[in-house]
Amino acid sequence: MAITMPLSSIIHKQPQKQRDKWPSNDFQEELVIRPLHSGDIYASFQFRTLWETDFMRGNKVSHYRLFPKSLGQVISKFSVRELHISFTQGYWRTMQWGQPFLPSPPGAELWVWFQDSVTDVDGTWKELTNVLSGIFCASLNFIDSTNTVQPSASFKPLGIGNVTDHSFLRYATLPREIVCTENLTPWKKLLPCGSKAGLAVLLKSEKLFHSSFHSQAVHIRPVCQDWQCKTTSWELRQTLNVVFDLHTPGQGKREWSLFKMFSRTLTEACPLASSSKIYIDITDNPQGEQFEVSPATPLLSQAMVLGDRRTFSVYDLTQQITFGTVRSLNLLIRWKSSEDMLRPLLHGERYVAGYGLQTGEIHTLMYNNHPYRSFPVLLLDSVPWYLRLYIHTLTVASKGKDNKPSYIHYQPSKDRVRPHLLEMLVQLPPNSVTEVTVQFERALLKWTEYTPDPNHGFYVGSSVISSLVPSIVAMDTNSTREQPLFSSFFPCKEESSYFVRVYTEPLLVNLPTPDFSMPYNVICLTCTVVAVGYGSLYNLLTRSFQIDEPSPGLAKRIANIIRKMRGVPPL
Amino acid sequence: MKILTFFSLFSTFLSANSINVEENAGQFFSSGHTNNWAVLVCTSRFWFNYRHVANTLSVYRSVKRLGIPDSHIVLMLADDMACNHRNPKPATVFSHKNMELNVYGDDVEVDYRGYEVTVENFLRVLTGRLPPSTPRSKRLLSDDRSNILIYLTGHGGNGFLKFQDSEEISNVELADAFEQMWQKRRYNELLFIIDTCQGASMYERFYSPNLMALASSQVGEDSLSHQPDLAIGVHLMDRYTFYLLEFLEDIHPASKANMKDLFKVCPKSQCVSTPGHRTDLFLRDPGSALITDFFGSVRKVEITMETINLTDLIKEAEQKNIHTTANLQFPPLHLSSFLPYLTPYPQKPKQKDWHPPDGFILGLWTLILLVFFKTYGIKHLKHIF
Numbered sequence: 023m024a025i026t027m028p029l030s031s032i033i034h035k036q037p038q039k040q041r042d043k044w045p046s047n048d049f050q051e052e053l054v055i056r057p058l059h060s061g062d063i064y065a066s067f068q069f070r071t072l073w074e075t076d077f078m079r080g081n082k083v084s085h086y087r088l089f090p091k092s093l094g095q096v097i098s099k100f101s102v103r104e105l106h107i108s109f110t111q112g113y114w115r116t117m118q119w120g121q122p123f124l125p126s127p128p129g130a131e132l133w134v135w136f137q138d139s140v141t142d143v144d145g146t147w148k149e150l151t152n153v154l155s156g157i158f159c160a161s162l163n164f165i166d167s168t169n170t171v172q173p174s175a176s177f178k179p180l181g182i183g184n185v186t187d188h189s190f191l192r193y194a195t196l197p198r199e200i201v202c203t204e205n206l207t208p209w210k211k212l213l214p215c216g217s218k219a220g221l222a223v224l225l226k227s228e229k230l231f232h233s234s235f236h237s238q239a240v241h242i243r244p245v246c247q248d249w250q251c252k253t254t255s256w257e258l259r260q261t262l263n264v265v266f267d268l269h270t271p272g273q274g275k276r277e278w279s280l281f282k283m284f285s286r287t288l289t290e291a292c293p294l295a296s297s298s299k300i301y302i303d304i305t306d307n308p309q310g311e312q313f314e315v316s317p318a319t320p321l322l323s324q325a326m327v328l329g330d331r332r333t334f335s336v337y338d339l340t341q342q343i344t345f346g347t348v349r350s351l352n353l354l355i356r357w358k359s360s361e362d363m364l365r366p367l368l369h370g371e372r373y374v375a376g377y378g379l380q381t382g383e384i385h386t387l388m389y390n391n392h393p394y395r396s397f398p399v400l401l402l403d404s405v406p407w408y409l410r411l412y413i414h415t416l417t418v419a420s421k422g423k424d425n426k427p428s429y430i431h432y433q434p435s436k437d438r439v440r441p442h443l444l445e446m447l448v449q450l451p452p453n454s455v456t457e458v459t460v461q462f463e464r465a466l467l468k469w470t471e472y473t474p475d476p477n478h479g480f481y482v483g484s485s486v487i488s489s490l491v492p493s494i495v496a497m498d499t500n501s502t503r504e505q506p507l508f509s510s511f512f513p514c515k516e517e518s519s520y521f522v523r524v525y526t527e528p529l530l531v532n533l534p535t536p537d538f539s540m541p542y543n544v545i546c547l548t549c550t551v552v553a554v555g556y557g558s559l560y561n562l563l564t565r566s567f568q569i570d571e572p573s574p575g576l577a578k579r580i581a582n583i584i585r586k587m588r589g590v591p592p593l
Numbered sequence: 594m595k596i597l598t599f600f601s602l603f604s605t606f607l608s609a610n611s612i613n614v615e616e617n618a619g620q621f622f623s624s625g626h627t628n629n630w631a632v633l634v635c636t637s638r639f640w641f642n643y644r645h646v647a648n649t650l651s652v653y654r655s656v657k658r659l660g661i662p663d664s665h666i667v668l669m670l671a672d673d674m675a676c677n678h679r680n681p682k683p684a685t686v687f688s689h690k691n692m693e694l695n696v697y698g699d700d701v702e703v704d705y706r707g708y709e710v711t712v713e714n715f716l717r718v719l720t721g722r723l724p725p726s727t728p729r730s731k732r733l734l735s736d737d738r739s740n741i742l743i744y745l746t747g748h749g750g751n752g753f754l755k756f757q758d759s760e761e762i763s764n765v766e767l768a769d770a771f772e773q774m775w776q777k778r779r780y781n782e783l784l785f786i787i788d789t790c791q792g793a794s795m796y797e798r799f800y801s802p803n804l805m806a807l808a809s810s811q812v813g814e815d816s817l818s819h820q821p822d823l824a825i826g827v828h829l830m831d832r833y834t835f836y837l838l839e840f841l842e843d844i845h846p847a848s849k850a851n852m853k854d855l856f857k858v859c860p861k862s863q864c865v866s867t868p869g870h871r872t873d874l875f876l877r878d879p880g881s882a883l884i885t886d887f888f889g890s891v892r893k894v895e896i897t898m899e900t901i902n903l904t905d906l907i908k909e910a911e912q913k914n915i916h917t918t919a920n921l922q923f924p925p926l927h928l929s930s931f932l933p934y935l936t937p938y939p940q941k942p943k944q945k946d947w948h949p950p951d952g953f954i955l956g957l958w959t960l961i962l963l964v965f966f967k968t969y970g971i972k973h974l975k976h977i978f
Contacts, residue, residue, distance in 0.1 A: 111676065149726045156728020159702050161709050202676035203684050204703040227699055231676055231684040473708055474638055474757040538759075 046074040046255070049088045049214050049295050051221045052507045054334070056303040057313060057355055059363035060118050061268040062234065063278045067221060067261065068507050069213055074247060074255035078103075078137060088294060089258060090212040092157055097242065097256070100150045103190075104135040104181050107154065108239035111201040111231065112265075113527055116369045121328050123511045124261055126237045127484035127525040130160055130199035135179050136190040147192045159204040162196070168407060169483070170194040171443040174431045176402040176488050181243030182254060195404070195483035197528035201236065203227040209238050212260060213292075220292025220339070221300075224284040225262065235265040276357035287352040291339035301334040301506060302353065306363075308333075316354045317346065325509045329493025329520045334506070365391045368399070370487045372526035379464060379534040382409075386458040386485055386526060390450035392492065397519070398428070399489035401458065403444040405482055407435040408465040408533060411442050415461040418446070421454050437465075464533050472535065482529040490519040626740040626781045629890040630733060631656050631666045634715060636747030636756045638672040643686070643827040644818050646674045648746045648788055648834040650696040651688050655841040656742065659889035667718055667733055669705035671747075671757050681824060688830050688838060690822040704731050712762045719743075720773045737778035742786070742887045746834065749789030751812055752797075768798040775801040782875070784887040788833045790815040793869040805852065805875040805882070809833035809859070810866035817865050832864045846889050852879040 049071050056064045073089045075081075077097045086094055096102065108126040132151070140146050147170065155162035174188050206227050210217040217225055230236055241259040266283050268276065281287055291298035301323065307313055321336035337344050337351065345351050369389040376382035388399060405411055413432060418425045429447035433440075450456050512520050574582070574593075582592040633656070635649035653668055675686050675697045686697040705714060717723050718733050735741055747754055753761040774780055785806040787795050792808030799806065809816040809831070818828035819835045830838075836859040844850055856870050856879070872879045 152724075152726040153728055156704075156730045159704065159706070159730075161707055164708070198707075200673040200676055200707065202673055203697060203699060204701050204706070207700055207702055227684040228682075232682070474759040 047088050048072040049292070050297045050507055051292060051295050052297070052299045052301065053221050053224075054123070054301045054303070054506075054508050055353070055355070057278070057306075057357070058119050058265070059306075061276050061357065062119065062265050063268075063283065063355070064119065064122075064263070064265050065283065066123050066263045066508065067225070069222070069260040070507055071214070071258040072245070072255050073258075074253060077256060078139075088214045089256070093212065093240070093242065093258065096150070096153055096157070100146050100153075101137040101140045102134055102150070102242070103137045103183065103185075103244065104179050105132075105242040106134070106180075106239070107132045107158070108237060109158070109160065109199065109201040109205050110235075110237040112233070112235035112237075114235055114265075114525070116366050116524065119265060120363060121366050121368075121522060121524075122263060123327075123508055124237075124239065124263065125523050125525055126239060126263075127195055127197070127486075128528050129195060129197035129481070129483070130162065130201075131193075131195045132162065132165065133177055133191065133193040135185065136192075138185075138187075138190065140190065143190060143192065151194075158208055160199060162199075164196060165194040167440050168438060169196070169404070169441055171404045171433070171441060173402055173443070173445060175429065175445055175447070176400050176486055179243070180241075181257070182246055182251065183244065193404070197481035197483045201238070202231065206230070206238065209240070209260065209262075212240070214294045215292035219290055220295055220298055221288070222292070223288065224280065224286050226285055229283065229285050230262075230264055233264050234267045235263070237261075237263045277355070279354040280352050287350040288339065289345065289350050295340070298339040299506070300337040300339065300351075300353065301508070302337075302355070303332055304335050305330075305332040311358065313358060314356045316356075317351075319344075323506060325506050326512065326520075327509070328512060328522070329491065367392050367491050368487065368489060368522055368524055370485065370524045370526040372485055372529065374529050374531060379532060381461060381463050382531070383459055383461050384409075384411075384482075384529070388448070388450060388456045388458070388487060390452060390454055390456070392452050394452050395492045396449055396451045397489055397491055398447055398449045399487050401444075401446045401448060402486040402488070403442070405435070405442040405444070405462070406480070407437055407439070407441055408467060408480065409442075409462045409482065409531060410435070410465055411444075412461045412463070413444075416444075416459070418448060418456065418458050420451050420456040425449070425451075425456060464531070466534055466536075469536055469538065469541075472538075476533070476535045479530040479532045482531060484525040484528050487524040487526070489522055489524075491522045492519045625738075626886065627738040628735070629661050629665060629740050629742070629887070630735045631661055631742040631744070632669075632718065632733060633666065633742075633744045634669045634710065634746070636671050636710065636745065636754060638757045640672075640674070640677060640679050641827055642672070642747075643674050643825070644830050645746045646670055646672065647686050647688050647696060647830050649744065650686050650701070651830070651834060651838040652744050652786075652841075653701070654696045654698065655838065655844075656888055659841075659844065659885060660846050661888075661890040663702045664730065665890070666702075667705070667731065668701075668703050669710045669715065669718075670703050671707070671710040673706065679826075687822065687825065688835070690820050690829060692822070692824070702730070708757075710757060712756050712760050712766075715756075715762070716766070716770050719770045719779075721777065721779060733779075735779050738781050739779070740887050741780045741783045743783065744786045744788075745795075746788040746831070749787070749791060749795065751791050751794045754787070754789055754795060764795045764798045767795060768800060771799060771804060772801045775803075782877075782882075782886070786837075788816060788831050792816065796871050799871070799874060802874055803876055804871075805879065806871040807855065808869045809864065811869050814866040833859050833866075833868060836863055841884075841888065844884050844888065846885060848883075848885060850884045852882045852884065855884060 049069070051067070051069045054066045054068075056066075058064055071088050075083055075089075077083065077094070078101075081098070083094060083098060097105070108131050110126045110128050110131075113128050114122050114125065132154070134147070134150065136143055136146060144167070148166065151162045151165040154160075171193050172188055172191055173193055177191060177193055179185055206225065210222060210225060213222050215222060217223060239259075239261045241257075241261070243257055244254045245257045247253040247255050266278070302315055304315065315335060319335050319337055321338065323334045323336050324331060325334065326332075337353070339345075339351070367390070369391065371387040371389075373385055374382050375385055384403075384405070386401065386403070388401070390396065413434075418427055425448060427446040427448045429445075431443070431445040433443040435442040444460075446458070448456060448458075578593055585592050631653075633649050633653050635645045637645040649668070649670060653666065656666060657663070674680060675684050682692065684697065685692070685695045688694050688696045705718075718731070721733065723732055733741075745754060747756070749755060752765075753763045755761045771783065771785075774783075780803070782803045783805070785796060785799075785804060787807070788809040789795075791810060791812050791814065793811045796804075796806035796808060797812075810833075817832050819830045819832045821828045840855070840858045852872075856868075859868050861867050875882070
């Protein structure tokens with residue numbers, strides 16, 4: 023703590039005016055770079071547009087400036103209150119990398135809160151997924167009733183509004199969804215500056231997809247404009263999280279630069295942005311003994327991240343001096359030594375046990391790494407209908423002993439209509455592993471329901487573990503003070519705990535596959551049998567034999583002619 | 594004096610030019626097609642079919658380069674090669690070995706991908722019979738003045754093309770889909786290119802007008818792939834599309850190359866198979882059809898500093914009409930006046946099933962009854978009458 027004192031004296035103080043009102047149409051962009059203990063580097067982009075307008079109650083909005091028109095029309099047409107969609111490639115390794123800023127499961131995830139004015143939520147949900155599949159070039163039209171659930175306790179709205187009626191919430195994941203440049207292109211086109219200026223210049227697909235983890239998301243929600251919440255505005259956040267692997271570029275040196283990560287350097291901020299900043303996490307490096315950042319900057323900032331107070335170096339792109347004499351900014355981080363990182367407090371794992379193609383068991387493990395505090399977690403499991411869960415075999419055990427959940431919500435599946443939904447509130451004892459097991463049986467699908475490559479297997483979406491985790495440091499709940507954008511990822515209502523969501527791995531399960539050549543074989547065999555059987559019977563009934571004299575030879579024929587002339591019977 | 598002559602020359606030149614511009618403006622409204630669409634389909638799944646995705650993406654790249662925007666291209670890729678975990682260079686699809694040309698690029702929009710590429714979706718896109726909630730980027734919103742380019746690639750055989758290793762589309766279905774498009778006036782002219790084994794069998798059954806078709810091999814021949822890349826480990830392109838891409842790289846939006854040059858792409862010496870083409874259903878001479886009519890989206894722009902009086906042109910046209918038809922007024926338009934245009938082209942007569950002549954069945958039954966009663970006696974007749 024003594025070390026941080028001199029640092030805090032040079033913290034650049036933002037003018038302490040309490041922001042009474044944000045401007046009506048505002049765009050901010052920022053990039054947070056966090057070197058991870060394993061040598062990898064985690065970069066998180068956030069582009070936020072705030073717009074004071076009223077999409078609710080069917081108001082017609084026609085003049086769009088910074089807010090993208092395609093999303094504005096989607097919100098007003100489908101009466102959306104909140105929309106969260108993410109596309110992820112790769113799995114976030116919590117034990118090596120810590121907690122992410124904004125977690126997301128592999129594949130595509132979409133959850134939407136509709137407004138109260140919607141009468142047919144399922145119909146609107148179906149149309150919304152089709153429209154979004156066109157906007158983001160993804161196969162979101164495969165979201166239907168067989169993979170949509172209505173969670174009853176998880177996924178509370180992140181924006182304003184005291185809604186308790188979960189019939190307006192829909193949640194779906196597509197774990198098989200591929201993320202590639204065709205999803206990044208329309209995502210970049212939603213930004214006010216596109217990919218031409220500002221931080222979005224760094225988003226080159228060849229480098230972004232050559233990484234261990236890549237996740238892009240769009241979050242839309244209504245927020246308060248000021249402390250008293252007299253007016254509301256719509257917030258659009260586009261986030262992109264990427265973890266670059268140390269060993270991918272081929273060099274052995276532990277050295278990262280913007281050019282090495284993104285094959286680009288920065289030359290200017292987006293002219294439409296009111297603020298454009300880069301933050302580098304230097305908390306683990308107070309005296310510069312772990313890594314060195316260049317060009318150095320005197321600007322520092324402190325923020326609460328995941329219950330921990332962290333210090334950041336700030337590079338303000340709207341100031342011309344940041345770019346220096348070369349008019350381009352290439353940040354360089356050079357590693358010197360490394361040490362172990364703090365273990366994350368909450369972690370989840372999931373796997374399938376068993377053998378054969380008939381039955382199996384799903385095991386979900388939840389780790390509580392806090393030394394003395396226990397906290398409750400809400401586990402949400404959505405399993406497709408073709409894995410028939412036997413809920414009577416559900417067991418929850420911590421440290422070998424039975425741990426009864428205080429709240430269970432289970433909705434059984436209906437074949438080809440809806441999936442299983444299981445939500446449980448479990449109290450995790452300190453420093454323990456809690457294991458949730460349930461047995462299932464695999465169903466045989468109709469032969470037209472199989473995908474073109476059924477031997478690959480069928481995916482089961484990730485489980486969602488949501489919880490309020492106790493934090494080490496007391497946190498400030500005042501949310502309107504001038505803060506970096508990323509601190510809005512960690513809203514805290516109480517001083518001593520923060521909200522965390524952890525996703526487990528998706529499962530890949532083999533279903534019993536029929537032999538797809540059988541229809542062809544059956545047709546051939548049946549036709550052969552019918553042809554042979556009927557043909558033989560027909561011949562037996564209708565065939566008659568006639569004796570056919572062979573035609574006589576030439577000599578005999580001449581002899582017969584002579585005998586005929588003589589009047590004597592022929593030979 | 595000199596200035597005067599120069600001025601008079603200049604003024605005559607200007608007036609001549611303005612007449613020229615007015616003529617051109619008149620011609621402006623009489624071209625054949627007004628917009629271009631492209632439907633590019635790759636039908637194969639699995640990593641070893643990398644070359645089919647590379648084929649489709651190279652045609653996509655050429656078509657975009659020559660001017661057709663993403664909103665007018667329906668791109669269907671049955672599997673993802675760029676971000677496939679086996680791809681040593683993610684987010685890239687190469688067409689030339691040594692990774693010279695990345696046809697995937699940075700600005701690609703795939704409309705149908707993965708499991709969405711099915712025969713049903715393909716036919717629905719062509720005929721326009723899509724569910725109402727389908728977004729615009731997934732629809733083929735062509736009209737009767739659209740030139741459409743359709744490119745198919747994958748594994749095929751004599752009379753069929755395989756989709757995703759689980760279903761196939763036959764040449765009869767494809768011909769019927771094009772006929773539906775013709776009857777619904779969904780195209781002005783259509784160019785069909787197919788790069789599969791025995792590709793010529795797919796265009797054998799076409800019977801709608803204004804279709805031109807190209808295939809990479811004849812019936813009984815296999816289309817071969819071009820070159821493998823040892824770093825990626827698969828064949829990168831098929832021969833026909835490789836040479837087609839090389840040919841198209843030389844075409845720019847103002848190029849005057851015509852279809853006859855396209856027929857010469859990839860002769861047997863380069864392709865090993867014999868590419869084929871079919872132009873009997875195409876009403877114009879293929880030599881007069883430009884490559885950019887199908888691959889590009891040419892906007893006819895005439896830059897002029899003169900003001901053009903459009904109302905004069907219309908009055909001129911009216912007067913011409915008056916002189917020829919001797920009508921002082923235009924008659925009101927009736928549907929009957931359009932009937933001659935509804936079936937302007939003779940179609941192949943449909944093969945009717947043979948029916949026996951009228952009255953034959955009746956006569957036959959009378960004969961049977963008469964014979965029956967002759968044999969068994971007349972007294973049974975009274976049970977009938």
